[in-house]
Amino acid sequence: MSNGGKTAHRNLFAKGYPAHLRKKHRRVLAILVFVVLGAPLSLWLAPKPHMLSAVEPSSAGKDIFSSKCVACHSIGEGKKIGPDLKGVTTRHSKEWIKKFVRNPQSLKDSGDAAAIKLFAEFAPMVMAPQELSDTEVDAVLAYIEQAPASAGSMETASRKNGESAQSKEKDLWPYYGWRGIGESKGYMPDQPIAFSHKLHAGTMKINCLYCHFGAEKSRHAGIPPVNVCMNCHQAVKRDSPEVQKIIKAFQENKPIEWIKVHNLPDHVQFNHSVHVNAGVDCLKCHGDVPHMVKMRQAKKLTMGECISCHREIHQKNPATRNQPNRLLDCANCHH
Amino acid sequence: MNKDTQFDEFKEPVPLTGEDFKQWDSMNVSRSTFLKLMGMTFAAAAAGCSPMPVKKAIPYVNKPKEITPGVNAWYASTCGGCSARCGLLVKSRDGRPIKIEGNPEHPLSQGGVCALGQGTLLNLYDVNRAQFPTMGQKKSSWKQLDEAVIAGLQKARNIRILTPSLPSPFSQDVVDQFVAHYSSARQVRYDREPLQGLLLAHERSFGRAVLPSFYLDKAKVIVGVDADFLASWIAPVAFTKAYAKRRKVSEQNADMSLHVQVEGRLSLTGSNADLRLRATPAEQVDFLLWLAREIGLKRSGGSALTIRTEAPKLDPKTLERTLTALLAHPGESLLLCGSNDPDIQCLVAYINSLLGNYGRTLSVASAAYQCVSTGSAWNELVEDMEKGRVDALILYGVNPVYDSAEGARFAKALEKVALRVSLAERADESTVLCQYHAPDHHYLESWNDARPQSGVYSLFQPLVRPLFDTRQAQESLLAWAGKPQKAYDSLRAFWQQNIYSQSSRLQSFNTFWRQVVQLGVFTVAAEASEPASSVSSVVASAATALARRSPEKGLTLALYEKVAIRGGQWANNPWLQELPDPVSKVTWDNYASLSVGAAKALGLELGDLLTISTAGQKLTLPVYIQPGQHDSVVAVALGYGRTHAGNIGNGVGQNATPLSASLEGRPQWTGLPVKIARASGKYKLALTQEHNFLEGRPIVQETTLTEYQKDPGAGVLPEHKLPSLWPEFPYPGHRWAMAVDLNSCTGCGACVVACQSENNIPSVGKKEVATNREMHWIRIDRYYSKDEENPTVTHQPMMCQHCGNAPCETVCPVLATVHSTEGLNQQVYNRCVGTRYCANNCPYKVRRFNWFNYSHDDLLANLALNPDVTVRSRGVMEKCSFCVQRIEEKRFGAKREGRDIKDGEIKTACQQSCPANALVFGDMNDPESEVSKLMKSGRAYHVLHDVGTKPSVTYLAKVRNIEPGPVAASEEAHHG
Structure with a gap:
C-alpha cells in the first residue's frame, strides 16, 4: 500500500523531518498556554538531602x-x-x-x-x-x-572530573552541530536576557530549586516567573542593562520569552518530580550548569541515555529489584 | 455481511483518495511534493545538519500561588449541561480546564457524570460562541449596549423576560430583582422538556405544583411507563446511580430490583429492563388504568376507579408478574411515567400513593426543581406578542425559535416586539432575530448556584477567565436593573443572606463560604413529612377523562432525546455528535425509527427516505429499523437540525420539533398522530455497529436471578486452563486489571466521552465513521437476543483487554506494541509504522488506526487537549492504554510520599465518570483489591477465553430478574 509506505517513512524520520510542519499544533499550544514543557533545568545541586542521606x-x-x-x-x-x-x-x-x-x-x-x-x-x-x-x-x-569551608560551594563531582575544561570549549559550539538525527547536544540559543547560570548557580550558589521550583512537584522544572527574579533584583544590580530588562518586564507585566534549550520529542512524557525525588542529580542530565555562562544542552538526552541510567538504577532500588524490566517499560515515558 | 468484512479490520482495500487527504491533512502536500520534501530531509539528515525548531518557554510574570505549571488542580463546580445540575470536579491544568469529572461529594450525582456533561468542556473552547456583544448584528461595546438596552427598557410599557425554570436560587433572585426594577416587567417560564403534567398532577393531588424527588435506590420494583429515566428524563445520572445500587448482585447480596418498562420505542431505559412491554401510548393508558384498578382493589378494599374492566392487550404473564411484584412491595416500589398529560400523571400518583410509595421511594415534600412551571404563561405570552402587547422581550437561557413546537409562530410574533434582547451564549436561532445580543459566559467561566432538589445547594465556580468579551447573564440583568455588580459579589451576598441562614451557623460566613466553594455542595435536611394527599378524590375524574378519550388509531410519533445531544443546546460539539446512540449506534444524525414489522410491511430498508407528516408539518428522514419498537410507533430524536449552532452542529440531522405539539404550553412529544410515506432516494447513516447478534458465541454470558441465587456460577461457561505456546510470564509487582459488571452497565456512553476527553481522541466526522474509522478507544457493544420483535438487550463495554498473551504483540514487525511488566499492553506511537497487522490480529477489534492527521487546526479546541497524553499523528495505531498516564501520576504521587499505591486510588477516566459504577480498575496481584475480589466472583468470565488471550479485563455475567428459561446466547432464535 502506497500510503503505508509513506507513513512509515514519515515516522522513521519523524525527527529529521521539517519540524515546523510536524509539530505545528503542539508548538503553538505550548506558546499559547504558557506551559513550560520540559524546560531547561539548571539544577546543579546534589540530590535532595532527605532522600539520600537519612x-x-x-x-x-x-x-x-x-x-x-x-x-x-x-x-x-x-x-x-x-x-x-x-x-x-x-x-x-x-x-x-x-x-x-x-x-x-x-x-x-x-x-x-x-x-x-x-x-x-x-x-x-x-x-x-x-x-x-x-x-x-x-x-x-x-x-x-x-560544615566544611567548601559546603554550600559549587564544587561538584562533575567539575572535579574535568568537565569544566570541556565545557569551555563547548560554549563555543555553534547552534548547528554535527550530530545524529534529532539529537541536539550543544544547542545554545541566544536568550532574550543574557542570564548567566555561572554567576547565579556558580558564584552566588543559588539552589537550582529556588528558581526551578517545579522540579520537585511537577513534570516541568519550569522557568522561574519574573517575580522570583525580582525577589533579589528588587535591590541587587538594578543598574545592569540585563537586569533592567527583567525590571521592565515586571513593571509592564510582560512575560519574558525565553528560548527553550532542552527539547524532548512530543512522544516523550518526562517527569522531573519523580527523578528529583528519587535523588537523581540535576547535573546528571543537564551537565555542569554552574559553569555555563550561557545555557546549553550538555547531554544528548536520547533514549539511550535514559535507558542506561534506568538499567543501573533498578539494581539499587529495592522496589524494582525483583522486576528487572519495570523501569524499562515503554509506557513509563511513552503514552 | 460479506466475507471480507467478517475477517478484516478494515473494510476497503485501498481506501484513500486524494480528496481524503485534502479533507484532513493540514499539510496538503501532493505525492510529488511529499517525495521532494522527503528527499530534502534525507539530504539534511545525511549531512548531519538538522536545525532545531525554536521553541519558546514563557513563564508567568507573577505566578498565581495555586498554580504550579504541569500540576493538575481540581475545582468543584456544577454541571450546566442540562437542568439536572450534577456535581463536578474539573481538572485544571496551567489555568485551563481540560477534563470534567463527577464530584463524589454531591449527594445526587455521587461522582457520576453523563456523556453530555463531559462533552460540554469542548463547548467552552468553541470558536462559534459569541465573542462580543452586538447591536443590530454589529459588534458593539458593553457600554453602548447597556445604554441602548436600558434606554429601551425605560421606554417600554410591557417588559417580559423569558427564562427556563432556572433550578438556581441565585439566578432566580437576579431575575426577581430585574422584574422588581421595572414595574411593567414579568417573568415568563418556558421549559422545553415535557414535565409540566407531572407538576399539574401533584398540584391536583397534593396541592403542590412540584416535581417529586425519586429515590430509585429504595425501590425493589421499578415500573417505567415511557419514562427514559436512565437517559434523558429529569436527572438521568442521579437516577442511574440510584438504580445501579439495586442492580448490583454478589454472593453476599444475591438480590436485585425488578425493572419493568412499558414503552413504544426501545429506549435506553427499556433496553435495561428485565421485562419490557411494547405498547402504544393508548395501550400505556390502558395499562395504567388496569394497574390502578387492580391495585385499588387489593390495597384499599375498593377501587376509586369504576370504569374499564378489560385488561390491556399486552402479554398477560408479564402483566401478572408486574402486578404481583408491585403488590408484594408496598413502599418499596416506584412507578415512573414520562407522559406530559396531567390526567395520566394523576393516575400514576394514585398508584404510587396506593402502594404507599410517597415518602419512601418518591417525595413531594422534597421537591425537585428541574421544572417549576406548568407552562400556562407561554400561550399568553405569544398571544400578547402577536397582539403587540409586549414591547420588550429578554431571552435568558431559552431558544424557543428552535426548540418550541410553536417556534415559527414565536419567531413571527417576535417581529412585533420593539425591543428584543438575547442573553444566549451564541447567536442561536432565536438570538439572530433580536437586535441586542449580550452574550453569556460558558458555565465554566461563571459564578452561579443550583438547587436540583430541596435541601441540595451546589455552586458553580469559574475555571478559567472568560475567553471572549462575554459577560455573565446575571451581571447583564443586574446592570440593566440599575445594580451593576460582579456575579461573584452578588452570589456571595445572596448566599450570605439566604443560604447561610439554613446552615448550623457554628462557623462564620467566610468559613462556610470557603468550605462550600471547596466542596461544591451544601446540603440541609429536607422537610420530613409528606403533605396530605387527596389523590383518590381527583383520580376518578382523571380516569373518566382518560377513558372517554378515543384512542389514536394508526401510527403515532414518539419524539425523544438522545443521551448526548439532548435538546440540541450543545450540538456544536464533535464529541457529542460522534457518540453512538446507545441503542441504535448511529452517529451524527437523527432518523425515523420504525419497527422491524412496520419496515417489512412497507418494504423499507435502512437509509431509505421516509416522509413523516402531521397536520401542518412534513419532515423527510432516513429510516432506521429498530428491533423492539412497537409497529405503530415512529420515533424521531429531537435536538438535531440546528441552523445556528456553529460549524459542527449546523445541518446535522433535521429538526423534528415542528412535528411536536404544544397543549396549553405543555410540549407533547408522544402519541402524535402521523402519516408516513416513502420518499425517493437513500441516505447513508453512519453506524458504529452493523451486526447486532452474537451468532451463538458466549461473548455475553448471562443468567437469571433465580438461577444465580441457586448457583453463583450459573450461566457462566467454565474456563479451563488452555495450553499455551508461551511460558508463563511472572508479574512480581502490580498487575493492572479491570472488571466490568454487565449487570450495572446501562450503556449510557459516559465512558466513551470520558475516554475521548482524557486521551485526546480525535473526532473523525460522519464520513469516516461510515467507513468504520471512528477512533473511540472504548465502545459499547449492544447485542439483541431472542425475539426480534421485543429483544433482550445487553450493553457490553469493550476496550483493549490487555491480554496476557496478546495476539497483537506477536505480529508487530517493529515491536511497537509490547507487554509491560505490570500486564499492560503498551502501544508505542513513535515506533509504530502503521502495518496494521495488530488490528487485524486483535480478536476484540479494539485497535484504532490514524488514517489521517485528524484536524488539530482549531487552536482554541486544542486547549482541551490533555498534555499528559501524546497527540497521535497519521499512520499510527492506537488503543486503550488503561489510562497509563493516570497510573503514572498516582505512582509518582505515592513515590513522593514514600508509600505504595492504594487500591482505588487510580481511577481510569471511564471508571471515574461511570454513573453506574460498572467499571472497577485495580491491581489483581493485591488479594484485597476490589478488582481481584470481583475476579473471584462466580459471575466472572473472560470474553473469548477459548482463544487463549488471557485478558486482563474480567466481565461479570449479566443477571436478569426474569423467570428462568433459555436465555443463553447459544440458544438465540435469531441470527442476523
Missing part, C-alpha cells in the same frame, strides 16, 4: 539551608547578599538568631543594636521573615557549625 545527622539543616538560605548567605566564602554565616553562633546567641530569622524587621524596630547594624551594613537588602521552628533553626545552625 544517616547524616544534619541533613535536615542542610536541606533547609540549601533551599532557604543559600540564595543570600554563604558558609565561609564571604559576603553575598547577606552576611557570611560561618561562625554566626559565636557572634550572636541562638535566641537572638531565632528572633532575627523569624522577623528581622521587628527586631530592628525594637531597637536591637546588632540588628540595626546588620540592616545598615546590607541596605537596601532586607531579609524576609522565615517561617522556621526552633528545631529547624537549630538544625540549620548545627549544619553551619559542622
